Amino acid sequence: MSEAWGLMAEFATADALLQGARAAHAAGYRHAEAYAPFPVEGLAEALGFERTRVPLFTFLGGLAGGLGGFFLQWYSAVVDYPLDIAGRPLDSWPMFVPVTFEMAVLGAAFAAVIAMLAGCGLPQLRHPVFNAPDFELAMRNRFFLCLPAHDPAFEREAAQRLLASLQPLRWVEVPQ
Structure with a gap:
């Protein structure tokens, strides 16, 4: 046996x-x-x-998603395709907030799921x-x-x- x-x-x-x-x-x-x-x-x-590292990875994923979303908008509005509309500054950050927030949430969610699956050894x-x-x-x-x-x-x-x-x-x- x-x-x-x-x-x-x-x-x-x-x-x-x-x-x-x-x-x-x-x-x-x-x-x-x-x-x-x-x-x-x-x-x-x-x-x-004991405690896991899922919260740390969730924070890092949210930070990366938020920074990535902000940079993508800033680059497209200031560097790649600048448009002068009503004399507003090209890098007006308030207009970037909604997408930045959503990208932070998306990045955090993806990072949390991936960290949880990796920590559990899934899929098995x-x-x-x-x-x-x-x-x-x-x-x-x-x-x-x-x-x-x-x-x-x-x-x-x-x-x-x-x-x-x-x-x-x-x-x-x-x-x-």
Whole structure:
């Protein structure tokens, strides 16, 4: 039999999953994964997730979009195709504000989506946990905690003891 991708425990309640996630993090697992049919308050913190860089990339994307929109308008109105209309200055910045704002919002939105997808490792069309028995219940009424074998703290016997101590409904191997 080939080496397993990890071990997965199935829980009946969100509180049991939360308790299991805390125990796994306390045992040194830094790459544990949890799956639930709805958001569980405090689960990310229990798994040890910290702040992401998505807000930074969103700000930088908004800044780049706003500056790009302003520069595009300024260049076209002042350098490329200047028109003297009623003696107004060519670089009158108030007329550039609406497009600058919209480009900033567009740049921020694109940067946020791209940073979120990159941070989550998406798109990922196939994941080994999809092969776990009854994993489709994670979309309905079950909660799963997975300890992947690539985690530095993973030792098969110790992981089995940890999952058994959490009193799950059952635990299974996740095949490659």
